[in-house]
Amino acid sequence: MAESVYSKVGGRGAPPVYHHIDPINAYHAAKFGMWLFLATEILLFSVLFTAFAIYNWAYFESFQHAATKLDWKLGGLNTLILLFSSCTAAIAVYKAQINDNQGVVKNFTVSFICGLAFLVIKYFEYSAKYRHGYFPGTELWNSAEFSTQYKNYFGLYYVMTGLHALHVLIGMGVLLWVIFLARRERFSEKYYTPVELAALYWHLVDLIWIFLFPLLYLID
């Protein structure tokens, strides 16, 4: 009997109709909610940054030395890839605002492929670490010559980059969903909330990496 909150699904390009909020307010509410969510994400990583800062201070020389074991070239390449993908994500929002759904599809697809490339490179980095024995469970890792301070550095490295990679993966899922909607001509100058939110999230993923890269790779 009671009407659903989403009584009518908005048609092509029209914003969805809600019973409790008008479309313009819904847009602002969604964006505000997204910013709050991004704030929680930043806080999440800031704890890891704090932990890293404390141990970097406590085990300064080991951390300096351990950082040289990372491949700063691959890390730098990944930084460039993510920066570029952030650009295309921003362009996608602009395309949605000028009613160009195909533009959204193209630009988000580029961002998506960049994300994939990032993960592939990350995979090569991880497997190289594994071969060298800087990975939990390997022979070198378990031996006495691999100091606890090294384990600490690499432990934080895996937790931080691993959690970030998980965010990349989630971001790619979100991009895929928006691409799917854009292919069905869902967006217009009147309704582009999902495009903008997805792009915001993708920028955050990029931003966190921009802090991670110098912290982990370039401290020596």
Next chain:
Amino acid sequence: MGAADYQVDEKGHLEKNNYLNCEKGLKSWLFTIDHKRIALLYLGAMILFFLVGGLAAVLIRLHLWSSDSKLLSPDMYNVLFTLHGVLMIFLFIVPGIPAVLGNFLLPLMIGAKDVAFPRLNLFSFWIYLLGALIGFIGLLDPVWLVSKIKGSAIGTWMPLDTGWTFYTPYSTSTGAGSGWGTIIMTFAAFVLGFSSILTGLNFIVTIHRLRAPGLTWFKLPVFVWSLYATSIIQVLATPVVGITLLLLIAEKVLGVGIFDPEKGGDPILYQHFFWFYSHPVVYIMVLPAFGIIGEIIPIFSRKPIFGYSAVVFSSVGIAAVSFIVWAHHMYTAGMSPFSQAFFSATTFGVAIPTAIKVFNWVSTMYKGAISFEAPMLYAMAFVFLFMIAGTTGIFLATLGLDIFYHDTYFVVAHFHYTIQGGAVIGLIAGLHLWFPKITGKMYNKKLAIFAFWLIFIGFNVTFLPQFILGVQGMPRRYAFYIPEFEPMHRLSTIGMFFNAIGYTLALLNLALSWVFSKEKAPANPYKALGLEWQAPSPPPHDNFINTPIVTVGRYDYGKPLEDLGLKGGVSG
């Protein structure tokens, strides 16, 4: 659905087509996006966990009846206080008031039809249930149980026994059973944190964007302000504990050293991260209760709230200060004297906004026409109990004293005065106050008052002796104690019985009145001001039949009823 579909009687009761019966069937409840139904879903789940956690408390206190009790093995004792703490904190009182009364009332109080993101609201509830499920699995050490069935079990069955704080290095090195308990349980707390964050986020956006026209920030109900302050803490503090718990898991699974000194980590760092969340979380529990008390006292004193803006700013002030006091839990854990002095001073600072609130409540009652109905009794008990909680908090914030009181029953008593005497009493007070709005029925008033006295007396008899035990040096979390402590422990156990019976009676009274009472509640049984009392009881799916109009302020009591538009019945 138009206004013609609703037949509100002259008292404002809505029999048909209200939110409770407009849709039928289990599915219409489990997948509802109506904030009022979601509130009731939370309530049902939370009461269940409250009862299980309460049962654990009963067993603990029974065990402590004699100094060398054989009722529980020491291991089982540890398991039970862990179960009690985890259930009561993570599953009951942290979601607590915001998830139930906040969800139900926030849109009604600001004249909205729902929260900003109704589907996210339902999602939060499902995450909460998922977290609860994972939590129970973690508590019960299922990996060992499974291996037992397969016949490959090592050691004995050992459910989680770390206490609710999961302190390292014990929590990452404990061989409790299979050793998986901590991992699963902390992951559950992480999942529950998500639910908390999403609810907080939803409320903040709702308060910012869905207020009825004309309802400016400084006309908001104090309960809404307290929800706002709470939500900010939920959003800002929860991620910190979330990632800390994930680090705990990483340490255990990957063997990386972050908190375990043997692996090059620092256990004190865990405590810092943990309390950075877990101190503010005390205010997540208790700030909404402040708000409820701020609503009840003006209604039953028939007086405007005293110092509205002071109440509002003290709520926000408490939320702000709560982020810089966390290390007062760690005076004895190893800290520089400077840090100790800093955290001691900031903790004293919390007393200022809290005292402002107490002054405001008492001044509101001063020379008021007080009627001692159940919600008002709970509210007055709250003020009394919270003053004890606050002043003993000052003892614990004082460096020299805390060295002595740390990890004794003094802390246990202080904590329960804050959380049970504060948050739980506040929740029960609110459930009574808004019961007619939520259910459209009236509870049995005599029974409610009787249950109140059982709770109030039982509570004090349980926990006042624990202050004395603490001063005498009885450490917390001990399964055995020296015979000299026996009389006080017995007194405490006797009090627990009255307390437990009181809660059971109060909840039964509400539940049975809802099912069996024939008394139809009017829209505004207390002749109260405020938007939620303009909606019919129970409200329809859209909350208001006609868009509510704010003509008088929420706290404009003390004028003739005619001037307030309250003479006679109040229609929806």
